[in-house]
Amino acid sequence: MGWMSLCLAMTCASAETILAVDASSPAPAALENTLKLGTTVSTTGHAIGVNSRYLTRDGKPWLPVMGEYHYSRAPAQQWEAELRKMKAAGVDIVATYIMWNHHECEAGRFDWRGNRDLRRFVELARRAGLDVMVRVGPWVHAEVRFGGIPDWVVNLMPTRRNDPQYLEYVARLYGQIGRQLKGLLWKDGGPVIGVQLENEYNLGGEGEGAAHILKLKELARAAGLDVPLYTVTGWDRALYPSGEVTPVFGGYPDEPWAASRKELPPKETYAFRFDTRVSGDLGAQTRGNQRGTAESDMNTTPFLGAEYGGGLPFMYRRRPIVSPDDIASMLPVQLGSGVNLLGYYMFHGGRNPVANPTMEESAATGGYNDTPAINYDFQAPLGPDGQQRPVLGYLRQQHLFLRDFGERLAPMVVRKPDLVPANHTDLAMPRFSVRSLGDSGFLFVNNHVRQYAMPDQAAVRFSVKLPGQTLTFPSQPVDVKNGAYFIWPINFDMDGVHLTYATAQPLARLDTGKGDVTYVFAATPDIPVEFAISGVSPVRIEKSSAVTTARIEDKPQDVLLRVEGPASDVEINLRVADKRVRVMVLTPEQARSLSVGVIAGQRRLVLSDAQVWFDEKGLQLRSKDDPSFSFAVYPRLAKAPVGAVWTERKDGLFQRFDARVAQVGGQAEAFVLRQAGNVRPVPVGGRANAAMIPYPEQFRPAAAWTLRTSAPKAPQVEQYLLQPDLVGDVARLFDGVAMVDDWYYSGYGWEYPLAAGTSRAFTLQVLPLRADAPIYLDQQAWPDFGGKPQAALLRGVKVAPVYRAQARF
Template identity: 35%
Template sequence: MTIFSLSVPPAPPAVRPAVDMGDPAGTPNAVELTNRYVTRAGTPWFPVMGEYHYSRDDAARWETELRKIKAGGIDVLATYVFWILHEEIEGTVRWDGNRDLRRFLQIAHRVGLCVVIRIGPWAHGEARNGGFPDWVQARPIEHRTNDPRYLTLVRHWYTAVERQLRGLFHSAANPDGPIIAVQVDNELYDQPDHIDTLRSIAEDLGMHASLWVATGWGGAQLPADRVMPVYAGYSDGFWESSQVDWPEFGPMHFTFSTVRDDLSVGADVRGTDAVAADRDYRYPFVTCELGGGMHVAYHRRPCVDSIDVAALGLVKIGSGSAWQGYYLYHGVQQVMGELTSTQESQETGYPNDVPLLDYDFYAPLGALGQVREHYHLLRQQHLLLQSFGAEIATYPAVIPPTEPGAPRWSVRGDGQRGYLFVNNHQPAGQPLPAIAGVQFAVELGPNTVTLPTAPIELASGSYFAWPLRQPFGSIPAVSATLQPITAIGSLVVFAATAGVDPELLVEGVDAATISGATVETLGDGTLLLRPTAQPGIDTVVTIGSTRLLILDPYTAARVWRGEIQGTDSLVVWDGALAFGDDFTLFPTSADNECLVLPPLADGSLPPGVAPAGARGVFSRYLVTGPDAVPEAAVVVEQRATGVAEHRRGGSANRASAPLESDFERAARLRIVLPDLSHLDESDSVYLSLEWVGDAARAYIGDEFVSDQFWSGRRWDIDLTPHRSVADLGIRLEALPWDPTADVFVDPRVRPAPTDSPLQFTAAELVVTRRVRFA
């Protein structure tokens, strides 16, 4: 048995840095900085930001997907403005259709999201030339410098962008404006004067933002007072070599640390000679690219799991993050331009070949709006930050030295109270072992909190945040082996920690007011409570006027909070939803249960929704979703005659993606669909293929609609725009896996060294119904 101890000192006062940003005094709802956190209207604010690229999705989907993003606990939206998609042809600047940036931002504002706009000119985002149009890239000038010829082009671009953003900036004159920050350029490491110039040009043209940011990873040299550095953290990287099982940088993102910089992100383009920049302690720790998943390149195809994303996010909070930002939070699709495709490739000067269309990223919300498990797991953390982040943001991180065999843990606290963070998870292939006999003793002023009260085995894969002497409702101080989720009225919702018995240490309460738990008085007068029921929807411990709902881990990840018909509400729902006056559920199965607190208004239930009594503190509703749809059939019309030819290219001499000539050897397959004519016009539908192979493309008629480099993930193909067509004529071209190719695929799914398979083992149709409440 080992007790791991830590003393948490009082938090020093936060200091407002002397930097050239932050709203002027007197600005309503002012956004300002301290050296540890951001404030809004004078109150500490812990923003949660998700990236979603408007120009890479269908404008008809924007509002639905933005509402789902908001429901995931995101309060700040980030988006790139890709120059190549707006001015592919010199002199023709387009803001129509899916390029309508202004309309997208107006929808985001209506949904309730603040905005960080990433205006380039160079953006990357796996776009060709980093987002420069080809005509810009071809100019004989010094790109991304203060070369006057380049700055003339920048001014032209920023002028066009400013016209779209006019009137949307948060300011004293426009306190309701959604844009709170602007990022200039991206991953620029050695041009601080140029970054400063970009901001000046943008401001000269009328872009006046509360905050100015630039990516700080890779040892970036930035103009110290003019932009706030923002950071990244990925659990894996497609940009690594095919010979790398797990990148060298991986462990740092699963270990509590004050290190903000990651030299690996962008190193395939920049080079590897960067030196980590000293942290600028005047600024809070802000992230903009915590990996919401991971993209694939032809040579390297990581298979990031949902738990990887969630554990990494929690580690960043426990390491002192004051702003959680995810890239990507919502998957999208690369755009076929007016002249050619727009993805990065070896042919256009990059070390990597990426798919022509696929940019799903295995994000929390997929490119078709699919809900992944990490959407739920992250939302649980986001609800914690929404309810308690104003306090967490002010707490410095105290991190004990990492010792062999010891747990990875930290405390954020102020010397009187705080939160204990623990992570014992690393991605598959590099798991952390279970640790026996673990207890944590945290000294907070005159009080020492020991959790759990008896040693436990810290399971491999576990990660959690436990409160230390936190006030909840009418209870002055609670420490617990439970993770808080949210508090609404007198109800506080907690998630049980898998493999750990629920315990609550409460101070300043009368034992006679407690029900739903056994009570033991400890030597210092603290009461030790153990719930009398196992964690679940019915498990409530009452202490005076406060009720503590203790959920099992699965149900805890299905908790939502938002406004329904103007009422702050809790929902338990396994799927997607959107809050607002037209509260909407998106069921994908025939029979579903939705729990709501408080009850939905009489007369608001649409057809297919029926009240069904109560479960615990919630009202229960049965929701009828889409009928089951038979599986599609995959018909092989022509077998593959070979694998893709081995080629290498790009600046790093990596394996190259198949060419058109390789697809002449591909298998030809046809998808036979069941009748979809019964679907409602508001229903969406996609084809989900389970397959093994190398690279594949999909066509509907003669239209190229989807592609994928196989990585072990399903391949989802959108059929919604075509659902009314009697015979879609879906055809596939697919190449077999080549065991001799210099390509990394996760060992968990990689075929045997002697196998060269091409198999389609499932073709499921996933229908999503839209159920709107009045």
């Protein structure tokens, strides 16, 4: 009888469901030298490699997080702070498209200045501690006009194939990119570790397919772009030269590019993948009619991600809003399916450059989608103006887990449960997976599907058959409720303490000095926290009053620790040999406010509801519309911070500091400029045969307001955000006669930045939304038309200050 068959009277008397997985077979060895890489060793002696299962860094398994941020869609003066915010959010690699038509709008005239200064962006990424993946196209999609290929190229020659004229201009573009990045590549000690070629490429005609991707790689290398990793997107029957490039994958919680006006069936991205890496429709502009290369390359390439949706864009015909859980619940699924590079699209929102013609993808120019002309918010974790969205805290805790424990997870192989859902629309069967190597592993569970209620999985325990033992846990059955998702460790080493399992997720490991270490865990909502400590090594336990102990009846040397009311003052000290291993348990709410960074020369935990990031000066904090700041730090600081009037207090194991800056008020007034007229029916057509954004002439019935704004200059304010609260179809904001931003109404809040110390007048234009508009909005977003055929309302407008504070150490 295994020790985990702990039989408490109450447990044995009750019914339970055992969810089993066999992880006892040996993991196949990872294959080496299956991919032709560029130079992998830098001048600093560091090395990046890849085998058939995972990436390596300096010979060790590496499971990084990658987030997309488009430099040419963002103000250059914000880049440094935004890149540091990404680093603080647990991102390791920043990916960025190089949009050809942002740099060579006119043939032969390249512009790499200002917001288009790729070199400076990469240098700032290095300063922030980020690696860089450049996605060089030449076709990038990115919801940009002609997929990023300049008009003059589209008009003059065939694209996306081995046409000699086209390749001549692609070679010139790559040459320009190579000159911008000279000295910044990995081989030179720089941060650029990879190049993505093309995007969503499944064309298979003459001069296309694998031959075209191979030619692009040759051109990139000839331009000096010698990097460890060359990637291509692997979905929608992508074609590429096997062995020359590594496919990357993605998945989204909805399909804004779909033509449906209804809720979609459950998405594949919420179901564990055991036999394929290719998700469903990801919005490719072309359609392949052959088996993609990625399907046959599964045994020779690692499972890497590039486009797991950090949010969703709004297309004109379809505007779904996603919740933090809709995004975060995808992470255990992807990791539990074997993903070994967690890549997001987008991680940071932006705006298209203001240009004529406008730079967006549109049905009018042959695109499949109608996107806003300027706004590219994407509901991203970081908004276009650096706003921290609620989803960021949900994701950051998973990224911190990967930063400290990804080296353990990366080599582990996926183990398929004994019973799995019939398909991704089967909501009844429990969804879980195990990744393991030897007797160690992680359990991944997801019981959340966007817009669908999942049944509570009642009285559940998990049974994992490993090479040396079978573990059944927790000690008592638990209910996995609708909406739950989590990652639990199995046979997890904590610096000599053998943790057989925990019903909490590891978040971080800190060296806290003098031979002591701290392991930080996050409690799983609605499930009791247990730590099963094995007696393999003698361990002395010191615990707080919130922790109870129980002995295992058939292994009296083992201890089961139960945590009541996890909080930042819950502490378990485990002494093994001459080392103290401290276990800290955070509530789910605390875990979502957790950041980890270096303060006063030591890596520390920081809890704060404000937006925080780290730089050479210490801790930077931002707070929208709230002049109060508070953060807690662990381990404790010897001195209080400076930079604001910080007051100190005790907060459990943490040291908390509070400050308040002077409150200021931005002002906004709205004056009716013109009433709405009767809008015509929404046109239907285009490649999708769906609702199309009305032509400019059809905006004549739009309602309009003059917005007079005041944004007082104050040292404690970084910027202001204009927040129109409106109902309509399409909204456009003008500064004088220039459109500076636009928005598709969806029920999601729109914000536009105002510089401190300015007073401006804008014109806000709102095209009425017809009650019969053939578009998709989430049910809660549809307005009450009150029996009228259309609606165009400005319910209010606000100017919110973004306060800043600094804690220097």
